[in-house]
Amino acid sequence: MELVCPAGNLPSLKAAVDNGADAVYIGLRDDTNARHFPGLNFNEKRATDGIVYARRKGVRVFLAINTYPRPDGWERWQAAVDTAASLGVDALICADIGVLDYASNRWPDLNLHLSVQASSTNYEALRFYQENFGIKRAVLPRVLSLSQVKNVVENSPVGIEIFGFGSLCVMVEGRCILSSYVTGESPNTCGACSPAKFVTYKETPQGMESRLGDVLTDRYGKNEQAGYPTICKGRFEVGENTFYAIEEPTSLNTLELLPELQAAGIEAIKIEGRQRSPAYVAQVTRVWRQAIDACKQNPDRLSARAEWNRELGKVSEGATTTLGPYYRPWQ
Amino acid sequence: MSSNPRLSLGPNLFYWSRDDIFDFYAEVAEMPVDIVYLGETVCSKRRSLRTEDWFDLADRLSSAGKEVVLSTLSLLEAESEMLTLRRLCENGRFLVEANDMGAVQLLIKQDVPFVTGPTVNIYNPATLQVLANKGLKRWVMPIELSKETLAEMQAKRPEGVETEIFAFGRMPLTLSARCFTARSHNLPKDDCQYKCLDYPDGRLLSTQEKKPFLALNGIQTVSSLTCNLLPETAEMKRLDVDVLRISPQSQHTGRIVEAFHQALQDEPPPPLDRYVPLGTCDGYWHGGAGMERLKVKG
Numbered sequence: 001m002e003l004v005c006p007a008g009n010l011p012s013l014k015a016a017v018d019n020g021a022d023a024v025y026i027g028l029r030d031d032t033n034a035r036h037f038p039g040l041n042f043n044e045k046r047a048t049d050g051i052v053y054a055r056r057k058g059v060r061v062f063l064a065i066n067t068y069p070r071p072d073g074w075e076r077w078q079a080a081v082d083t084a085a086s087l088g089v090d091a092l093i094c095a096d097i098g099v100l101d102y103a104s105n106r107w108p109d110l111n112l113h114l115s116v117q118a119s120s121t122n123y124e125a126l127r128f129y130q131e132n133f134g135i136k137r138a139v140l141p142r143v144l145s146l147s148q149v150k151n152v153v154e155n156s157p158v159g160i161e162i163f164g165f166g167s168l169c170v171m172v173e174g175r176c177i178l179s180s181y182v183t184g185e186s187p188n189t190c191g192a193c194s195p196a197k198f199v200t201y202k203e204t205p206q207g208m209e210s211r212l213g214d215v216l217t218d219r220y221g222k223n224e225q226a227g228y229p230t231i232c233k234g235r236f237e238v239g240e241n242t243f244y245a246i247e248e249p250t251s252l253n254t255l256e257l258l259p260e261l262q263a264a265g266i267e268a269i270k271i272e273g274r275q276r277s278p279a280y281v282a283q284v285t286r287v288w289r290q291a292i293d294a295c296k297q298n299p300d301r302l303s304a305r306a307e308w309n310r311e312l313g314k315v316s317e318g319a320t321t322t323l324g325p326y327y328r329p330w331q
Numbered sequence: 332m333s334s335n336p337r338l339s340l341g342p343n344l345f346y347w348s349r350d351d352i353f354d355f356y357a358e359v360a361e362m363p364v365d366i367v368y369l370g371e372t373v374c375s376k377r378r379s380l381r382t383e384d385w386f387d388l389a390d391r392l393s394s395a396g397k398e399v400v401l402s403t404l405s406l407l408e409a410e411s412e413m414l415t416l417r418r419l420c421e422n423g424r425f426l427v428e429a430n431d432m433g434a435v436q437l438l439i440k441q442d443v444p445f446v447t448g449p450t451v452n453i454y455n456p457a458t459l460q461v462l463a464n465k466g467l468k469r470w471v472m473p474i475e476l477s478k479e480t481l482a483e484m485q486a487k488r489p490e491g492v493e494t495e496i497f498a499f500g501r502m503p504l505t506l507s508a509r510c511f512t513a514r515s516h517n518l519p520k521d522d523c524q525y526k527c528l529d530y531p532d533g534r535l536l537s538t539q540e541k542k543p544f545l546a547l548n549g550i551q552t553v554s555s556l557t558c559n560l561l562p563e564t565a566e567m568k569r570l571d572v573d574v575l576r577i578s579p580q581s582q583h584t585g586r587i588v589e590a591f592h593q594a595l596q597d598e599p600p601p602p603l604d605r606y607v608p609l610g611t612c613d614g615y616w617h618g619g620a621g622m623e624r625l626k627v628k629g
Contacts, residue, residue: 068454070476071483092530094540098457121450122407124416124433131436132461143508148408175450178477178545180583181554181621184614186475188452216538236535236544238515245536245547246511325385325508330518 001261001292003266004062005285006160008040008275013050015282016059020289023060025093026050027274028212031073032080035065035118035274042117047087060090065103066115068096068188078102085110091136094118095174100133114138116163117187119174123155130157141173146326150264159267165284166272167317168252168324170232178231182213195229201226210234227317238308252314253321255291259299280315283295287311336567338588339495341430341578342402342448345548346501346527347378355579356388362585363592366574367392370402370419372430372448374510374549375412382418386539389425398426405430405450406506406550426468426625436463444468444600449497450506453629454480456487471495471576474502474558477618478566485571493573498560499587500578501546501553501608502531502621511547520550529582532608544608556622559603560609563626564594576622580608 005021005246007013016024027033029041042050051061063084069077077099086091086105092110094100095117103110114120114129116139129135137159142151171178173187183198191283200211208220210229215235220226227233232246252272253259261269269292271284287308313321324330340359347355359367369392370385380388382456389399401419404412413433420427420437420618425426429435430448438445446469453470462470472481473499485494512534513523533546533553543555548601560567560575567575575595577587583606590600 024373030425068452070480071455071487072480074455074457096452096454096458097461098455100462101394101457119433120432122431122433124413124436125407126430128436128439143506144408144574145405145508151410166444169621170509171505171507173450176403177621178504178552180615181504184618184620188473189475193616215544216540218544219539236537237539238534238547241515242539245515246552247505255481328521329519331508331510 001119001266001290002161003285004268004270005281006155006271006274006276007050007277007281008037009042010050010235010276011044011278012276012281014053015278016285017054017057019285021059021281021285022159023090023268024050024054025064025270025274026063028080028083029074029275030080031191032067032069032077032189033253034066034115034187035064037275040198044083044087048070051087053091054265056178059256061114062091062093063087063089064093064115065099066093066117067094069099070189074098081106093139098133100129104133111136113161114158114173115318116141117174119172123152124159126156126227127266137267139163142169142252143172144326145328146260146264147330149266149326154264160265161268161270162261162266163252163272164254164261164288165312167250168247168250168322170247182215182231194228199229211275226253243260248320249317250320251316253289253309254323254326255308255312257323257326258291258295261297262295262299270309276315283315334429335570336564337365337574338363338591338595339576340364340370340546340584341385341500341576342368342370342372342375343579344501344535344551344553345531345579345581346374346377346525347379347531347581348528351531351581352380352618353388355584356392357440358585360392360397361434362588364397364577365505366400366401368402368428368537369465371400372405372552373506374527375409375415376470376525377527377549382415384627386422393425396411399546400426400428402428402448403430403434405448405503407431407433408508410441417629423579439465442466444619446495447471449474450504457494459487460489460522461595463492467492469493469495469574471497474504475615476614477536478529478570479618481570482553490518494571495570495576496560497558498563498567498575498577499591500558500576501555502615503551503553504621505552507552510550511552512549517549523549523562534608554612556621557610558613558615559607560613560616561590561594561600561603563616564591582606603627608628
């Protein structure tokens with residue numbers, strides 16, 4: 001099982017490489033990837049430095065071009081594919097059919113992975129991308145239970161990568177437009193969910209209020225820490241109740257499923273968090289490296305060690321973790 | 332300039348009782364819509380109609396002169412759902428609207444023309460061309476795209492491919508593994524007690540300021556505001572749109588269809604605001620946030 005770690009900048013890339021990542025995924029500094037945040041990501045020079053650094057230690061580098069170009073931006077996505085090819089990345093992670101078509105025709109030797117943003121949850125969808133663009137791997141959206149993941153793996157024409165840890169998208173990636181419903185910008189079109197420029201916090205007599213655009217996403221009591229106003233993690237009223245109607249602020253953590261994931265033939269585990277700090281990347285990578293190695297040696301006797309979960313808990317959103325959709329009752 | 336756009340009735344996104352569904356489609360047979368999309372697109376646990384029943388309904392509406400299209404589930408998770416998907420894609424008679432890429436793949440393998448629904452991500456002409464080469468006959472533009480994007484897509488659209496626009500209805504915004512309607516009743520999805528039946532237009536979710544925001548529809552979340560592009564019919568004609576989609580709601584769908592029909596005959600249509608649950612919006616069409624009301628007049 002390959003450990004695939006996030007890097008939003010060169011220090012994070014080095015942290016991932018130094019702490020045991022098998023592969024690191026990065027993006028360019030524009031809206032061609034789904035973490036288009038101010039100050040984040042790589043220009044060509046930095047990407048080259050990162051690839052050199054990773055290669056020296058035998059670590060692969062993937063580059064995400066996983067948003068959906070609209071007609072007026074098409075040349076920018078083409079240029080991003082060309083840049084990735086000339087950088088010599090080990091794989092390109094794409095979602096859009098047009099982009100995959102361009103990449104597979106223009107750069108037939110380039111490895112293509114299907115991004116989680118392609119929103120493909122079943123093996124027939126994966127066959128489409130394999131037959132038409134020769135994808136080598138697919139990242140599954142976080143909507144399947146563990147037994148459903150196993151069924152996809154058994155029938156998939158390509159290797160499967162799943163999310164193991166990090167912020168939890170509750171909605172099916174690539175087909176959620178809650179963000180653009182409120183702000184006009186979505187992960188698909190602009191490479192960011194709930195972009196920071198639409199976020200405001202205000203102290204009021206009712207408590208600290210967080211807003212995305214004009215929409216009040218939550219109010220926090222005196223002893224509560226204000227969270228980021230992602231719509232799906234807000235508190236809303238439904239019927240008589242005010243609660244986290246969609247999901248609590250929490251992180252996905254599948255550490256305890258590792259033996260099952262390994263037995264299921266999962267090819268790679270992805271860690272979420274290109275927007276997080278180098279310290280986060282180092283810590284999470286270190287723990288997952290140890291866990292995967294321990295699992296490889298003796299899957300029957302692996303138990304999620306308390307100190308691992310403690311370390312991961314420290315860097316989790318809301319300082320809590322969940323098995324998410326892999327665990328059926330969560331659904 | 333193509334001929335006048337046709338009207339379609341999209342698949343019903345909500346969960347109604349068997350009787351309500353049959354009553355509704357008996358009325359639809361008399362409505363001035365050209366195309367009717369049938370089937371369950373949200374949740375495979377909704378079984379007030381079985382696949383056979385949908386086929387029967389398709390026959391009936393087809394006999395009534397409607398072009399019938401069978402719509403597939405949007406989020407496929409279980410193998411049992413794949414079996415139903417195969418039955419729809421291999422029906423051999425009716426056109427199918429694919430709502431995910433798995434359905435697209437099965438239809439390509441059948442070598443039949445197909446339609447893509449709004450949850451198949453076609454954001455640029457390159458994608459449209461790839462799918463046109465595989466048998467795409469008509470695409471529904473993704474909900475979040477604007478008329479500017481539409482104009483560019485139309486300029487480069489492949490020969491023979493028709494364009495359909497989601498013109499009216501609560502907008503499907505997202506899907507999840509989790510059932511939010513069940514969650515709002517403190518029930519797990521596996522024991523949802525079919526609570527969706529109590530909310531024939533979705534269950535309202537409001538902000539803590541009591542502002543209506545979204546509507547929970549099982550594993551799907553829709554807008555609380557209703558997209559209304561009735562004032563844009565002339566613009567859509569100018570942009571050579573082939574089909575305008577009206578998404579069913581539990582009340583007044585007939586009046587809404589009638590209003591669009593009038594607008595396409597260049598007669599002044601009645602205002603629709605009083606026929607929607609909670610107000611209208613048109614932000615996506617005009618390039619803004621989806622929930623904005625930028626140009627809607629009545």
